[in-house]
Amino acid sequence: MRTHQCTEQRVGKVRFVRMNLVRWPKRPEELIHFSKSLISALTFSSKSSNPTPQPSEFRIETDRITKLINDHPFPDLPLQPFFIQHIQPSLLSTALVENVLGRLFSGHSNGLKAFEFFKFSLNHSHCFSPSSDSFEKALHILTRMRSFDMAWELMEEIRQKHPSLLTLKSMSIFLSKLAKFGSFEDTLEAFERMEREVFSGRRFGVEEFNVLLRAFCTQRQMKEVRAVFQKMYPRFSPNTQTMNILLLGFKESGDVTSVELFYHEMVRRGFKPNVVTYNIRIDAYCKKGCFGDGLRLLEEMERVNCFPTIETITTLIHGAGIARNLSRARQLFEEIPLRNLRPDIGVYNALIATFIRARDVESAIGLMDEMEELDIGHDNVTYHTRFLGLKRSDGLEGVCKMYQRLVERNFVPKMRTVVMLMKFFCENRRPDLGLDLWGYLVERGCCPHGHALDLLVTGLCSHGRGEEAYECSKQVLERGRHLSEGGFHMLERFLVQAEQMDKLRKLDHMIKKLQTVLPPSRGHALGLLDPTIVN
Numbered sequence: 405m406r407t408h409q410c411t412e413q414r415v416g417k418v419r420f421v422r423m424n425l426v427r428w429p430k431r432p433e434e435l436i437h438f439s440k441s442l443i444s445a446l447t448f449s450s451k452s453s454n455p456t457p458q459p460s461e462f463r464i465e466t467d468r469i470t471k472l473i474n475d476h477p478f479p480d481l482p483l484q485p486f487f488i489q490h491i492q493p494s495l496l497s498t499a500l501v502e503n504v505l506g507r508l509f510s511g512h513s514n515g516l517k518a519f520e521f522f523k524f525s526l527n528h529s530h531c532f533s534p535s536s537d538s539f540e541k542a543l544h545i546l547t548r549m550r551s552f553d554m555a556w557e558l559m560e561e562i563r564q565k566h567p568s569l570l571t572l573k574s575m576s577i578f579l580s581k582l583a584k585f586g587s588f589e590d591t592l593e594a595f596e597r598m599e600r601e602v603f604s605g606r607r608f609g610v611e612e613f614n615v616l617l618r619a620f621c622t623q624r625q626m627k628e629v630r631a632v633f634q635k636m637y638p639r640f641s642p643n644t645q646t647m648n649i650l651l652l653g654f655k656e657s658g659d660v661t662s663v664e665l666f667y668h669e670m671v672r673r674g675f676k677p678n679v680v681t682y683n684i685r686i687d688a689y690c691k692k693g694c695f696g697d698g699l700r701l702l703e704e705m706e707r708v709n710c711f712p713t714i715e716t717i718t719t720l721i722h723g724a725g726i727a728r729n730l731s732r733a734r735q736l737f738e739e740i741p742l743r744n745l746r747p748d749i750g751v752y753n754a755l756i757a758t759f760i761r762a763r764d765v766e767s768a769i770g771l772m773d774e775m776e777e778l779d780i781g782h783d784n785v786t787y788h789t790r791f792l793g794l795k796r797s798d799g800l801e802g803v804c805k806m807y808q809r810l811v812e813r814n815f816v817p818k819m820r821t822v823v824m825l826m827k828f829f830c831e832n833r834r835p836d837l838g839l840d841l842w843g844y845l846v847e848r849g850c851c852p853h854g855h856a857l858d859l860l861v862t863g864l865c866s867h868g869r870g871e872e873a874y875e876c877s878k879q880v881l882e883r884g885r886h887l888s889e890g891g892f893h894m895l896e897r898f899l900v901q902a903e904q905m906d907k908l909r910k911l912d913h914m915i916k917k918l919q920t921v922l923p924p925s926r927g928h929a930l931g932l933l934d935p936t937i938v939n
Contacts, residue, residue: 463814466500470507471849473517478884479921483520493528498535501525505541510818511850514884515549516922518542519558526565539569540577547581559602570603572615579619588628591619592635613640614649621653629653648680655688663688679705683716690723695732698723712743718751725758733758749775753785760793768793784818791824800832807837811844819853826856830863838863842876851883858891870898874907881914884922892929 472490476483501522508518522542525532539562546555555578562569575598583591595616599608613636620628629650647670654662663685671677682705689697698720705712717736724733737755740747752775759768768790775782787810794802807825810817817825822845829837838860845852857880864873873895877887892911899908915929 462500462503465495466503466507467849469500469504469521469849470511471847473504473508473521474511474513474846474849474851474883476517476884477882478514478517479917483517484524487521487524491524493530493532496525496528496532498533498538501532501538502535502541505538505545507816507849509541509545509548511816511845512819512853512885513851514922515545515551517884518545519551519554526561534566534569536569536571536573539566540571540574543574544577544581547578550581550585552578552582552586559598563602563604572611575603575612576615576618579616580622583619583623583625583628588625588631591616592632610640610643610646613642614646617646618649618652621649621656624653624656626653626657644675644678644681647675648678648684651681651684655684658691660688660692660694677710679710679713679716682710683713683719686716686723687719690719690726693726695720695723695727695729699732712745714740714745714748714751717743717745718754721751721754721758725754725761728762730758730762730764747780749780749783749786752780753783753789756786757789760789763793763797765793765797782813782815784821787815787817788821788824791821791828795828800828800834803828804837807841814848816845816848816850819856822852823856823859826852826859826863830859833867835860835863835867835869839872839876846879851880851885854880854885854888854891858888858894861891861894865894865898870895870902870904874899874904874911877911878914881911881918884918886918886922886928887911887915889929 469491476486505518505522507513508521519542522538525538526534539558543555543558546552546558559570559574559578578598579591579594582594586594595612599606599612603612616636617629617632620626620632633650651663651666651670654666667677667681667685670681682701686698686701689695689701702712702716702720705716717740721733721736724730724736733755737747737751740751752771756768756771759765759771772782772786772790775786787806790806791803794806798805803825822841825841826838829835829841842852842856842860857876860876861873864870864876877891877895880887892915895911896908899905919930
């Protein structure tokens, strides 16, 4: 019934959503193969590669350096001499630098400290061979904190010293963040500057054009996409990948009708759909609950010899979960070996999520055990999904058991999971558990997200434990991160009532000092609004 309704709604819409970009040539030129990096970026399903086992010494050193950087009293001590004193250049392997930067990025550490660490590794390049991955992580860290001037400087330095590290992915990282935080004109100007200065000597073609389109599509800025296409179409000959990026943009906007209309326009213009095309369409239907339409597209793929990938099956299992069709999800999973595909973490996570939606917690636990037996391992999505299910089924006791399992495996959750756990602990009037989680993360070199701190400060203050809330807030400032305005004022009220003005003055001083090197973003604390309070 649901599938029929979705199909009727799609067919019955009167308005005809077309790109109306430009008049297309009747015979498109031979399609150019797009880079593997951007193709993988378009596989939007829950794709996750198996984690590579790491020797304990390597993991210990990664933890040590990550903690060292996070615990550094920024900006009281200069960073480069500090690194020279505590990090032996001979230890800076490519993998180690990549892992430390990845931990700093996922842990929302101070971006300037992470960037200084990358510069330190570059200056000791006789022991360290920089990789595209480490450069891209550093670039991502800078653009996420909107330090675009520093990002330009970094790209210019890489152009001079390691030009091979400048890839389509690094271009995509910069342009996507600029499209998110900057203006349309700024993004176009940056694209032109990259061609003129950073990637000089490289003739821009359809691959670079696709990167620019994707920067706007990922931000659901379809109006800007049309404008870019109209302006630059005469210069670049679009290929199938161009069409997939545009199709992805319509999918992200949540309009299945637009997706299908553009798909048919794409076919009419002579572009041959590939597996990415079908994956996008299937995902569009599954996210709207039209699981039957997703299965119909799977059958269509097989008829035209466009064989489904593990991402296709993962997307369909997610769709089965949304539609509460547990039996079909199981069947799709069991058919994976018959399709000559190999299950990965992503497809297991999709099935676990389906079981959780159906409140079949036992089966979800069984799948996690199976993942361990097959040496597939667990990632953050696995734990996050499991915690969501336990919150509903087993309550605080079940969540605590899974949290203990996470700690025993020395697993460092990502901030989305940290915030969820912190909120759950504090809502259940157990800020002591939130404080334990905080200590676990800080000990492993993380600087928890500001939202997690706000939740913990509120929970601790409401239970009369403002001293501990103050210490946690001070830890964040010492590590070079701003407090939020709301969290600061919650703690401020508690300290004023407790007549602990010395602590309030200390926080105020630290906030003001941090602002001299790291200007606050909107919503961050500016210190005391009324200076007379501390006088």
